Amino acid sequence: MNRIRFPWFATMAENIGKSSNLQSSSSATTTTTTTVSNTRSFWPSILRWIPTSTDHIINAEKRLLSLVKTPYVQEQVNIGSGPPDSRVRWFRSSSNEPQFINTVTFDSKEDSPTLVMVHGYAASQGFFFRNFDALASRFRVIAIDQLGWGGSSRPDFTCRTTEETESWFIDSFEEWRKAKNLSNFILLGHSFGGYIASKYALKHPEHVQHLILVGPAGFSSETERITKFLETWKGSILNHIWESGFTPLKIIRGLGPLGPDLVRRYTSGRFVKYTTGEILNESETTLLTDYVYHTLAAKPSGEQCLKYIFSFGAFARTPLLHSASEWKVPTTFIYGFQDWMNYEGAQEARKQMKVPCEIIRVPQAGHFVFIDNPSSFHSAMFYACRRYLRPDPDSESLPEGLTSA
Secondary structure, eight states: OOOOOTTTTTHHTTTTOOOOOOOOOOOOOEEEEEOOOOOOOOGGGGGGOOOOHHHHHHHHHHHTTOOOOOEEEEEEEESSSTTOOOOOOSSSOOOSEEEEEEEEEEOOOOOOEEEEEEOOOOOOOOGGGTTTTHTTTTSEEEEEEEOOOOOTTOOOOOOOOOEEEEHHHHHHHHHHHHHHOSEEEEEETHHHHHHHHOOOOOOGHHHHHHHHEESSSSSSOOEEEEHHTTSSSHHHHHHHHHHTTTOHHHHHHHTTTGGGHHHHHHIIIIIIISOOOSOHHHHHHHHHHHHHHHHSSSOOOOGGHHHEEEEETTTTOOOGGGGGGGOOOOOEEEEEEEOOSSSSSHHHHHHHSSSEEEEEEEEEOSSOOHHHHHHHHHHHHHHHHHHHHSSSSSGGGOOTTTTTT
């Protein structure tokens, strides 16, 4: 049964509670980095209302990725100031300053298929830290921070329509692809990243070998129940707040030096106390909390896409279900059993698709299936990509514990 659903950040408010004090982070992984100028503040972090900066984000990323054993290269990929054929300029100002996409590429075996990973809303590529080692054993893994998120450039967000907002992400990703000289890759997108990955594959199917959508947003239409709720005074107020451009990250910034504690309570609750899968250990919790805070508290940019892409309740203004018949890329959907994103939307989309499509459900996992149950998530990934990894893919059966929807 459908229920009134709130965005990805809803569990943050639900899981705030007491948690243990955090310990200092471990040593960093050796990386090769292409650097660009960073925004620095004259005031030390402890004296600033929002104790973060671009340097803090990159350093927190390095500390979190110190948990990953596979060597990697971190770089800032120059994507220019806006593609000449785009209908939206990413950085609308008198400056033609180029923008950069923060990118990590992991060592892999020669001739391994390329897997590009795109994070969701209020997240960054470091959220995949539990998956990089396993996936790098089979793929050439490249993970990015979308424009306006994580360690990527954060230009002023001046989009005013759904079309412009989609172009902000799709066109910046395409310029990144050109700069990296990539083609024929497997594209993975989580949640909001799944929505963007789908829109990109619809526009540039010639570059995508296979599409993997992990708990993707955008496949459900607004329900009768949410419509009735919006007619109530409570619904009207909440919808007004949504349409005003409010984002949950404003709460974190508004709390200033108390923001890190709010994020700590969220990560400790969501990924430790209330998880049904593989619980984060103390070191993972500490490093993830530090990373999440700095990526969320930094200058607002990509986060402001929210009201233009989704209506209240996280329903896409242009549902992907309406474009399913135009699909040109083989697709695999992956959902956690407890994912609040409804997999039934993917089932409806599959009926209209003219390309191979399968839906896999992972036990003991919610919306962050790759964090909640990484082992089963990896099994789902290898099965989804069996045609690129196995000489006899048709003989392989669905791994134990996974369910085909």
